[in-house]
Amino acid sequence: MTLVKTIACSVALMALAAHAQAGETLDSVKKKGFVQCGVSTGIAGFSLADSKGAWSGIDVDMCSAIAAAVFGDAKKYKVTPLTTQQRFTALQSGEVDVLTRNTTATISRDTTLGLVSAGINYYDSQGVMVKKSLGVKSAKELDGAAVCVQPGTTTELNLADWFRGQGIKFNPVVINNPEEAMRSFTSGRCDGFTSDKSQLAAMRAAQTTPDEFDILPEDFSKEPLGPFVRQGDDDWFTLVRWTLNAMLEAEEYGITSANVDEMTKSNNPNIQRILGVSGELGKGLKLDNKWAYNIIKQVGNYGESFERNLGKSTALKLDRGLNAQWRDGGVMYGWPVR
Numbered sequence: 535m536t537l538v539k540t541i542a543c544s545v546a547l548m549a550l551a552a553h554a555q556a557g558e559t560l561d562s563v564k565k566k567g568f569v570q571c572g573v574s575t576g577i578a579g580f581s582l583a584d585s586k587g588a589w590s591g592i593d594v595d596m597c598s599a600i601a602a603a604v605f606g607d608a609k610k611y612k613v614t615p616l617t618t619q620q621r622f623t624a625l626q627s628g629e630v631d632v633l634t635r636n637t638t639a640t641i642s643r644d645t646t647l648g649l650v651s652a653g654i655n656y657y658d659s660q661g662v663m664v665k666k667s668l669g670v671k672s673a674k675e676l677d678g679a680a681v682c683v684q685p686g687t688t689t690e691l692n693l694a695d696w697f698r699g700q701g702i703k704f705n706p707v708v709i710n711n712p713e714e715a716m717r718s719f720t721s722g723r724c725d726g727f728t729s730d731k732s733q734l735a736a737m738r739a740a741q742t743t744p745d746e747f748d749i750l751p752e753d754f755s756k757e758p759l760g761p762f763v764r765q766g767d768d769d770w771f772t773l774v775r776w777t778l779n780a781m782l783e784a785e786e787y788g789i790t791s792a793n794v795d796e797m798t799k800s801n802n803p804n805i806q807r808i809l810g811v812s813g814e815l816g817k818g819l820k821l822d823n824k825w826a827y828n829i830i831k832q833v834g835n836y837g838e839s840f841e842r843n844l845g846k847s848t849a850l851k852l853d854r855g856l857n858a859q860w861r862d863g864g865v866m867y868g869w870p871v872r
Contacts, residue, residue, distance in 0.1 A: 559631055559763070559770035560820060563604060569611040571597035572621055572630035575711055578736035579844040579852070580636050580656075581613065589613050595839040596634040596655055596761055598832070599777050603825040608832035617711055619686040622647055625762060632774055633762040636730065638688045643762070652774040654760040655836070657856040657865060659753035660692050661731040663738060666748050668725060673752040677702040682715040682724035684708070692755040693728050712737065726750075730757050732844070732852065739849040773819050780826040782868030783808055784835035786859055791834040794827060808871045815871065826871065836866065 563569050573581035573593050581591040594613065602608035614630050621637065624630050626648055636658075637643075639651035662681065664670050673696075683689055685708050697704050707724050709715040716737045719727040727734065731749060738744045761778070763771050784790070787805050789797045798809050806812040809830075810823035819825060833839065837859070844852045858864025 559767050560604070560773060563631055567605075567610060569597060569601045569604065569632065570630045571600070571611055571613050571635075572616045572624050572633040573597070573613045573635050575615040575617055576713060577636065577733050578740055579732065579848065579850045580736070581615070581634075583615075590843065592655065592839050592843045593634045593636055595833055595843065596778065597632070599781060599829045600632065600634075600774060602828040602832045603773065603777050603780075603819075603821055606822060606824065606828045608828070617686075618684050619710065622649065622762075625649055625764060628764075631763075631770070636733070636759045637762055639758045639760060639762075640688060648765050649762050650765050650771060651758075652761045652763050652771055653778040654758040655778055656732065656759040658730040658732050658757035658759055660689055660728060660755040660757055661734060661749050661751075661753060662693075662726045662728045663719070663734045663747055663749045664726045665720075666746055670748075670750065673726075673750045673754075674700055674702070676704060676726060678704065679725035680705045680707050680723070682707045682709055682719045682727045684712060684715060684729065685710060688755065688757070689728055689730075696752075696754040728754070730759070732850070735850050735852060739851075769820060773821070776819060776869075776871070777829060778836075779869045780808065780829055780871060781833070781836040781839065782859075782866055783871050784826070784830045784868075785837040785866075786861070786868055789830055789835060790838060791831055794830045798827070804870070804872070813872075836868075 576582050579591055581589055581593045583589050597611045597613060598608040601611040614624060616624050616635060621633055621635055625633050639654065644650050662673050670676060681693065681704050683693055683706050707718065709718055712733060715727055718724055734749050738747045761774050763774055789805060797805055798811050800806065807815060809827045810816060814823060816823035816825050840857060844850050854864055856865050858866060860867040
């Protein structure tokens, strides 16, 4: 059997195993008393541990929100930091209950891994960062350049596709994790470093001299990032999807962690349903009717999470852009909680 066939068989078997193990995630999570989430090994604004080992970021907030929905306690979660190469295996094997790691939703990932995207919590694009001293203003000027890239990601293919489409060549320097790739880039091993633009912004902000780096204007791809779960477990998939939608709906209706208690007195029927004041919507999720209230009270709405982790008051200083509410020119559109 060829190596390619061997790898293909292994992936197929793992997908089948994941499907066979799926179906009881919510019961398993309740039994052990916490949600186990796969996150990145360290990307500022998405998932990063501080000096005391406490994790924060928009992807950690997603994990915490799931815990709030299930247990009424946003602290009942644990994280497992995973590289790009480890993440899918960890979810397939049941090592984690959900990937809240920044992972791009694609058709191949939904159809070949036994996994499925449960929503998008950050719309991104891929770009390339260079040193200002290189004197480059466009990626089209990088003919023959060495570019650092992580393996096992959509960025490898996107980079190759873009350069091929432009009729120029590049030399990929494949490096396993983003921190090592950034070190290789800053040390001069690579002329550029490619990744999602949000990650490039995080890496740049972490440098002692961030103004020495430019993120070039070209977008190599669309990168819709969000949580993944195992296929075959509709209850868990639905819970994760509606956790995100509850945070989006809360922002649209102006429900925040600060005013949520006052909002329970609202006469707006949409707000009443979101906060569990009316209806029995929690039953369909096998949760308490206050599931969304607990998310908003303890974690906040989507806008609060964005601003806390990625917004103008943070080192990343990212605009909402596509991640603004649909009424504000973005594409974030919460599904009706009804």
